[in-house]
Amino acid sequence: MFKDLYLYIKFNFDKMFSSKYKIEGKCNRCGACCKNIVFMIEDEYVKEEKQFLDLKKFDKKYNHFEIFGKNDKGVLLFKCKSLDENNRCKDYIFRSLYCRMYPMVTSKIKLGGCETFDTCGYKIVVNKSFQDYLKK
Numbered sequence: 001m002f003k004d005l006y007l008y009i010k011f012n013f014d015k016m017f018s019s020k021y022k023i024e025g026k027c028n029r030c031g032a033c034c035k036n037i038v039f040m041i042e043d044e045y046v047k048e049e050k051q052f053l054d055l056k057k058f059d060k061k062y063n064h065f066e067i068f069g070k071n072d073k074g075v076l077l078f079k080c081k082s083l084d085e086n087n088r089c090k091d092y093i094f095r096s097l098y099c100r101m102y103p104m105v106t107s108k109i110k111l112g113g114c115e116t117f118d119t120c121g122y123k124i125v126v127n128k129s130f131q132d133y134l135k136k
Helices: 002-017 051-058 060-064 098-103 109-110 130-134
Strands: 021-025 065-070 076-080 121-127
Touching: 021 060, 051 076, 060 065
Parallel strands: none
Antiparallel strands: 021 121, 065 076
């Protein structure tokens, strides 16, 4: 009985507090992450230029980005203005926090269907398989 309770508590503790995903690999310097940026306002992706203008009024860091296009879901894609023709950052030492954190993965991002780019050296992988949760 105590063993079953222990396993139940351990399972739920691991489920709540362990990372679901992790990042493996290293940067290939392809520049894809600098040319396909998406921003969110609360829980919604930015889809209109007016939303982006509002973001720039709210926080000056958004002035480092420009609209680059739209994806197939109508979400605006942004490009960093510091990217040079060789996909290198011209302001690497002073790059934004957004860039410094890439690739940061959360369950919300992963469950939303986001993945790294095909040319990217980083991959999002499951940190702990379902079978691992069942083990003692």
